[in-house]
Every structure is written in structure tokens, then in C-alpha cells.
Amino acid sequence: MSEFPKTTASKKAKLSDVARLANVSASTVSRVLNQPQIVRPEIRERVQNAIVMLDYSPDRMAKALSSGKSHTIGTVVPTIGGSAIFSDGVEALQDELETRGYSLLVSSSQYDLEREFQQIKTLLDYGAAGLVLVGDTFSSDALRLIKKFGIPTVTTYTNKSRHGIPAIGIDNRLAAQNLTRLLLSLGHKKFGIIANIALQNDRSQARVDGVRDALAEAGVPLPISNVVEVKLPTIENGRRGLAGLLELVAVPTAIVCTTDALALGVMSEARRRGLHIPDDMSVVGFDDIDVAAETDPALTTVKNPAAEIGRIAAEYLSRAMDGHTIPLETELPARLSVRSSTGVAPADRSSAEVSPLE
Template sequence: MVAKASVGLRDVARAAGVSTATVSRAINKPDVVSEELRLRIEAVIEHLGWVPDAAARALSTRRSGAVGAVFPTLTHGDFARTATILQHELLAEGFTLLLACSEYDPEQELRQVRKFVERGVDGIVLVGNEHLPELEKLLSRQNVPSINTFVYNRATHGKSIGPDNRKALFDVTNYLIDLGHRRIGVIWQSVANNDRAAERLAGVSDALSARGLSAWPYQIAKELSSIGEARSLLRRMMSTDLPPTAIICGNSYHAVGAELEALAMGLSVPGDVSIVGYDDIEIMSELPVPITTVRVPSDQIGQRAANHILARILGREDDTQFECRTEFVLRASTAPPRS
């Protein structure tokens, strides 16, 4: 038996009775070998205690086999789902996903990207179109392919994959206006360092302005995913002399909090107030009054981002469709206002 400290690729191939190329395929592209062969090679690797030499592989391929991704947070379902799909698609091609969170801090995002680049990643996945100029210069100077996600507009076609955030909320707002709502309130997260939230809020404003209306009233939550804070803001809005008949919430947590507080106040949803959210987490469809919302195609974003980055890394044809359309999910929380 070969000592574990000296085990190499050739030792594994010899013990398994196959070529070194077959061992490499079984490791990097297991779907192209039979299950019986894959299991045999895995058993030999386990027995010999062999660990592939990533540094040697990087020298021979001039690739590290890793892609870095920086998300603002993983507490929101959409980012977590996209990260999962991204990892799945990359693994299928023999690439590893390295993941970090910026916490909506552009300086932290830059530091994380710099660390990824120092470690030789083959590509970078980011969220949003707005980044520090130093970050974009770094990626350009080092010739590291990148893609922005969860955002799309024609001006950045080819550089971003995701929904047209402004259009999604423009359409939602018009839906409420067409139902007859004229007093439409807004509960929103901070738009600081969040161009997606800013674009969606602009979509609400554009739709209201086009119909001669304005938000009534307008509340910005300090916490991104605080159901409790959303409840407090809803109570404040509905305790005024002329409360809104509909409320648009910037994310799923705020929509959940808004409904819970409305029901706790003895209000009818949607009789006294209609509620619309953005994003779609499971609880939104399980509440006493299921919430109308905009569903983000997070799985599709992850899949297309992976395919685009891999095409650029591997030099193959890129047929990526960059715009991922949102889905308007109509549920029981919206209706025409009472006359």
C-alpha cells in the first residue's frame, strides 16, 4: 500500500485499474462516467486518502476552478436560492463556489472581491449594477469576468442578469390604481447602497405620478427584514385621519408584518386595506389572508449567471438571456377599495 503522504493521481488510477484521465473525469465531471466506475474510483480515493492538488491543476489549466460570489445578505430567500442554484450549476462543470456577504457595505464588497481575486478565482458574481469604481477597475485590470445579478435594464444589457425592477413595481402600482385605489401607502427598506430597491421605489413613484397621485403616506424601515418594525409602521399609517386603502411593501418581511398588524388592529384585509409585497416566501401564502406579491425568478437568475460566467471562462458560445421576468402572484390580500 502506498503511504498516504506520497499518494498521487497515478497511484489512484493504478489501484482503480483505469487511466489518470478517467480519474480526472470521475472527479470533475462525474456525470460522464458510469455510476459503477465512479463509485469504484471514489472508494479507492477514500482508501488511499488522496486529495487532488488544486495548485498543480491550476498551473496546468491556468484556472483555479473557483468562482467567487458576493451577496448583500443570505437572510433573504431569493439570495439564498440563487446561491444554491449557482453552486449546483458550477459543480456540474467542476467549479467551486466561494461565497461572501457584503451586508450592503460597498467597502466590504470591495475587500471581499479583492480577496477573491488574490486567490485567483476564475470569475465573480455580484448583485446590483452599482459598485465602487475601484472594484470595477480591479476586475478589468486583472481580466476577471464578472456578472451583476438581480437587476436588468437595456443600458446594461450584457452586464447584468435579473428583472427590470422599475417596471415590476410600475406594473404593480398601476394594478392597484386600476382597482380604484387613490390613497396608496408605501413601506420600504432603505435604498442606501441598494440600487434594486431604489429602482423599485422609482417604479412606484413613476406610476403614481403618471396618474396624478403620490404615495400616501411614505415610510422607510430601518431594518431590512424586521416584521416587527413593519407592524409598527403599519399601525402608524392606519391610525391617521385618512389612512391609505392600499399599501405596497418593499419586501416579503414588511408585507407579512403589515398584514399581521392590520389584522391585530381589527382591520379587514383587503376590505379596509389591500397589501402587496415583493419577493415570495412560503409564509406569504400561508397567512390568514395570502399576500399578493411579485415573485423573483431567483433560480433562473442563478442558472443564467452560472452559464454566462462559465461561457466566458471556458471560451464557449454564450446564449444567455439577460432579462429574467418577474411573476405577479395574485392572492387574496388585494381588492378594490370600499366606496
């Protein structure tokens, strides 16, 4: 089994180095860091430029670790309030960490890589002894910072990382292949995809790739026009995505959404337009959030084991902080939850037969 190699932090710049480069006193640098509003803008800018040039970070983490008082883990997730999956995972992570004597600091990046980098930096500056991240797409600055600090780090909701970070999650591509094969087995030949890949999202991109794999394997075409890219996985974006697909000459009979929230939006928009699921079209999602089983019809989707991911992440970090190696790849099962939003492919219909939204 592959193991996570131990790393060592490189030499860090000191506050005095920043002061020397900016040609100010050390106390001025301290004020810029802690009370920037009281420092003249031109001096503040000079100090901030020196901080960037030297890649300086305050010594809060070093002090905490040397004193043996750092029992804090930091996590950055794409969203909390907008995704039951991430909130479930964070709750499980926090519960397991608490049993091991650690507290958790949580931040949300809103799928913004620069914002994620700044949050990672803040968590490290304030003494986080370990990090839990999401996915495998990070800015080069974030990767450099993680390597520099050398603290135990895991990433989640993906089963492997290109960056040598221990990963815990499902095989998103394979899960999407299996979901698509289900639809193919029901006779569907015209597919549409609504995917939150307009921002960099490696999990959703892997799901889109999985759909393409299964369709190519079956010899079923997927025109570029049948893939709707959205930024955020929201119900409203699901509604808009379906509205776009309904304008196609050949309306898809199977709609694959990369999250359940997008699928719920599709089903809502379909009802508004007088379409019946699964009689007129089948709809599938991804994640299996609690509400997926309670919709009418209930949503066919892929189970993403968020709570198990959170618990394993806590266990791995605890082991790593005790000096043990941890696996580089941990793949969890992605089970299909087949429900009534999927059915046998209907007869061909065109966009002219779909009722316009009033």
C-alpha cells in the first residue's frame, strides 16, 4: 500500500527580514499585520509587498507547536450552507476529532482557488496542526504553502491526488460511468448533462468524463450543445440548465446532473413546464442528500459517503500527527440509489412538443 511521505518545512523568513526589506521598524511590520488601519497606506503597501516577496508567515504556528498547545485542525470546504454533503462531512469530521482531543476550524472557499489559498494561509498562521481539504484542484500558491509548512494534510471527496496528498473518497468517474450505464440499460439514447464545471471542480469534471466514457463505450453521441456548464451547484442553476436543454431540436430523454441540487432544480423546472418524470425524461443526480429520497418522484442518484469520509479524515490526521504514515489512496464505495426519477426511455419528441414556460 502506498504511504504518505513525511515532509520537512523549509526555512522561513522572519519579521526582521520583512522590516529590513521594507525599510521600516519591526514594530511597524507588526502593526501592519495586526492593526493595518492605523498604518499609512504607502507604508502598509511597502510592508505587504515585502511580505509577499519573502513569503513571510507569522510565527503563531511554530509557537503553538513548540509549546505543545496546538490541538486545532483546519478545514476548507467549497461551501457549507449550500451543500448538505459538505456539512455532513464537516460534522462527522468534527465529532471524530473531538473524541481524539482536537478542535476544528472551518472555512468556505465558494469554489474560489485564491480564496482557498488565503484561508489555508490563515489556518496555518493560527497554528493548525493539520489540514483537511476537498478535491484535487489547488492553486500553485496553496500547494507551495502546504509543502512549506509540512504538516499532516489530507484531501477528501476524491480517491486519488496528483499532488501526493493522501486522498479519501469515491471514484467519481467510475460512479458516473455506472450511473450512465443504468440509463443506457433503460433504452436512453439522447443525453443531456448539467454540470458545475464552469469553475475549477475536479470532482464534477470527473463525473462528466465518466458519462462521456460510458456513452462512448455504447456508441451513443453526446453533442457539445447537450452539456450545460454552470458555476455553482444550485437548484436555480438546475432550472436554468434544463431550460437550455429544452431548446434543443432533439430534447434529451436522460438528464445527468453532477449534484443532487442541480437535479432538484431540473425536476422543479420540468413540473413548471408540464413535463412528467420519468415518463417524459429521466433525471439523475449525485451525492444522495437526505431530501433526494423524499422528492416526488424520488431521485435516482449516487451515494457519496460524506460522514464516513469525515471520520476517516480525522483518523488519518490523528495517526499522521502521532508520526505514523497514512495511505495515499483510499477509495470508498459509491452505491447507486435507484429510485422513481428514472424509467424506460420515452418515444422521440422535439422541442416543439415541450410546453413553453408561461
